[in-house]
Amino acid sequence: MTIDYGATIAEIAQELAEKTNHGKVPSYIPELAKVDRNRFGICLTTIEGDRYMYGDSNVKFSIQSISKVLSLTMAISLQGQESLWKRVGVEPSGNPFNSIVQLEYENGIPRNPFINAGAIVIADILVSQLQHPKQEFLAYVRGLCNNPDINYNRQVAQSEKSVGYMNASLAYMMKDKGNLINEVDEVLDFYYLQCSLEMTCVELVDAFRNFGDTGVPFGHGAYFLTSSQARRVNALMMTCGFYDESGEFAFEVGLPGKSGVGGAIVALLPEKYCVSVWSPPLNKKGNSYMGMMALERLTTKIEGSIF
């Protein structure tokens, strides 16, 4: 049976348009708060490269935590996995309330690279390994999408840093435990810039489609992920990609993926397709309210989970 992906995503978008969006746009920084809550974009690409899109799929938004997957892949290709996985774990955090407890208990080793503490360690690795971390990371992401029109939003980065007390608290604890090599301020500076990357739904699937093409390594220049490394990153997205809702997402959707507080979610079915949705209001766990519903419907309609 061939699936009409284009018709399916349009159908989903129309169904959701009739639903009330009970999500909330986060208000902690003005730059993210002022985005139009009614934006909705979706883009699906097959592994072969056929793209289907609907709505605001070419509008830029802040990818936020989705960038953690990209910084991780760059760090893996830079220094290999062995030493990296000594500084950050691969287990779900399972801790809705306070990751700092776990961090203290587990000696400053974050549970996985997708919780903030873990992503800060990855940022520390990039700061150590790269001459010009900010430029080189941007070049890496542009290369993945084959698209020079991707940029940071320095104002968003600055705003987030200015109220990012909790991340500073986490970073100083890791510094205390010896799991942060560079100065806290320098690492956080890079971290917030990385999170401020702006991309569209289309650009996201261009970048993440690579993960779905599991038979071949991907990357460019000096930075390549082997096929086996890519599969492991998929496994991490499966178990840890949605904060404290990762189990729920696996349970309801059944795809590896990653969400960000900017309201975007990207997910993929290996060897089949990669999909991204963007709708700014978030549910209580911090994932896009409509994005979660869209992907539940998608894997229900096309029976396309990995399970």
Place this chain on the structure above:
Amino acid sequence: MTIDYGATIAEIAQELAEKTNHGKVPSYIPELAKVDRNRFGICLTTIEGDRYMYGDSNVKFSIQSISKVLSLTMAISLQGQESLWKRVGVEPSGNPFNSIVQLEYENGIPRNPFINAGAIVIADILVSQLQHPKQEFLAYVRGLCNNPDINYNRQVAQSEKSVGYMNASLAYMMKDKGNLINEVDEVLDFYYLQCSLEMTCVELVDAFRNFGDTGVPFGHGAYFLTSSQARRVNALMMTCGFYDESGEFAFEVGLPGKSGVGGAIVALLPEKYCVSVWSPPLNKKGNSYMGMMALERLTTKIEGSIF
């Protein structure tokens, strides 16, 4: 490319035979301690039903926590998912050290049905719903394997209960929080009996092959799991099947599965195959030392992970 499963599992078994087994057979109850640590069995069945086996694949062992998947499916088919998932979550526990903390913090709702607290809640549901829980659950498992030669080991159950202080502590806390309906003693009685089920590698794949045939419902008599329910149980095995090593298993192996302290592991690749391994010595996280290695090699050799 067709895969020669039989040759592959034999090859793995032979490779592992040359490795030192650094695992330890648990000593907390005499019945489990006296098992021969050199036992090794493996059995793989394709979804179509072709079986391949090696070593002690027809020797009975205590399936222990693997039984939690079967009690869960029986509970789902008995009372549906809606009310069940109000009493137990679907998130990984992420807590190596003390699930009782999480249980207290989260008001007596266990994080998932595969940690002990969660399985005790499922046992409570079966005790409430069934007239003769012990007989009916046994009949259910026998039916899944189409095999009347499956039994409890009452001596193992009794031994485990007599030293099961921590489970009693968990159960009383849930009773205190209102998440246990029947008497603690009655629920634990059933729980330990359920865990004492004895099966062989072959019988395990016969039972769990059903989960891999994701297009069709499975079960017998009054107890059926829809295709969508089965997929969700697969997702749970993926994210929560290996105690605090679930992330690691997803990362290294990439299959939904479940392990037990008896030294067995069962795992499956939907639409393809189901595999079980048995080797009693456990690693530090409580999973079969050789079992984990066997499955890592399997998905490396045949590139058969879900990612």
Place this chain on the structure above:
Amino acid sequence: MTIDYGATIAEIAQELAEKTNHGKVPSYIPELAKVDRNRFGICLTTIEGDRYMYGDSNVKFSIQSISKVLSLTMAISLQGQESLWKRVGVEPSGNPFNSIVQLEYENGIPRNPFINAGAIVIADILVSQLQHPKQEFLAYVRGLCNNPDINYNRQVAQSEKSVGYMNASLAYMMKDKGNLINEVDEVLDFYYLQCSLEMTCVELVDAFRNFGDTGVPFGHGAYFLTSSQARRVNALMMTCGFYDESGEFAFEVGLPGKSGVGGAIVALLPEKYCVSVWSPPLNKKGNSYMGMMALERLTTKIEGSIF
């Protein structure tokens, strides 16, 4: 300056009679819930033995946790301090929310003998050391007050035990960690009976006056506390006597003392006086609402704190 204790406690009682009692009588067991919330008694005795009383000072009530001080002194005189303080600590618990966390983290060693877990360990010691724990403990308390008219209330004990799931959870955890020697059921049986002791305000000061006469040992029969041991128990009452309000009580009142959920508080100023108050409604921390106010006023009026 000589203090007119009689006039002072009458004055306090009259002042409090005009205040609204915002406390609540605990409802978890019928026997304690049906007590008249307007009961109010107070009794003060100088170390020399002059007694002053007001209100319902001769009415019996359930002393509950106040009994923990008496079981501790009996245990100290039975087996000395050295081995006892290896099984239970002398630090405040500082944990409003869940002592089971601390218990698990600290390997089953309760922080002090006045939190429930600690008192259960003390009960375990008495069960081990005494031939007829229930009779002998009762005889010990009667002897301290020189009063044969003190009894358990078996109905209260039975009621509390039947809903005491949290204590069972704590006890099983300690059993798991090896800090409970006897069967959980037998220990809890004794523990609930001990807590069900019924005494009057007058009887309480008769028993606790001994602690204030710090220059001489006290006890009777085979059970004596040295002067130095008594001082140490006073220190414990100071730092740990009021659940999570111990610091507050030290801060506001400044006397060693102990409260119980029956609504009684007993406190003392070494070498000077011992005082008890009874008023059933409790504040949010589980201490008598009016009792706390009465003692604050007392040490303000007579400048009689230990600081």
Place this chain on the structure above:
Amino acid sequence: MTIDYGATIAEIAQELAEKTNHGKVPSYIPELAKVDRNRFGICLTTIEGDRYMYGDSNVKFSIQSISKVLSLTMAISLQGQESLWKRVGVEPSGNPFNSIVQLEYENGIPRNPFINAGAIVIADILVSQLQHPKQEFLAYVRGLCNNPDINYNRQVAQSEKSVGYMNASLAYMMKDKGNLINEVDEVLDFYYLQCSLEMTCVELVDAFRNFGDTGVPFGHGAYFLTSSQARRVNALMMTCGFYDESGEFAFEVGLPGKSGVGGAIVALLPEKYCVSVWSPPLNKKGNSYMGMMALERLTTKIEGSIF
């Protein structure tokens, strides 16, 4: 009976001189590590002002956490108690392992003003209330001792700040929770300077003798503590003055007091005497090894505890 305090402290000093000091001088900053571990000083003053001293009682050392009592009294006299006790509690912390857990759980309100987090909040209050916090606090302490020869050690302050990652972590968490008004950096700057105060045993008893004279207010200039406020600070020293060894100190010594990692302890018996000891090596809980022993002996020899 009149007590010969001079003979008593000399006797204690000589007894301790024969004991092996199993304590360790902290090595985390060079300035504190290079102090001579054999230094030993003791000074006792009666409330009337008779001073007895022995050994290095006129040698300056870093008072460290003992300064937290002085900053607290200044903060109380500046803004009164009402608003102050909304931002910091009066309960013992009871948490040997990680105060950051409690801080997160309790919404950024430290348990008491003597744990680091609490002292940082007090520092924040002083930074808010004073025009020139550093100079004014120094003037306040000098005034309490009536001694202009008391100074900060800026090198110690700088060293401690440069490795004080854990305090930065705590401070940023409180900033996140809204319990820190000024910039983290400014508050920590003041905090480390305050802790770097250098005093002698004699100067310490001169300052803390005031707390023992409980009938009269004390202070100077605009800063006075009422008699009732001083008593409450004594109660706090009793329940929270010795980190996680506060219960132990109350139990073994029975005096309100405060210790610092510089190896000093100051303690007092209201209306009777104030005593300070200095010996740099610390026990495992961070209190002076010999200092604790000296005070245990003192209250044993003169039966001078508050209980």
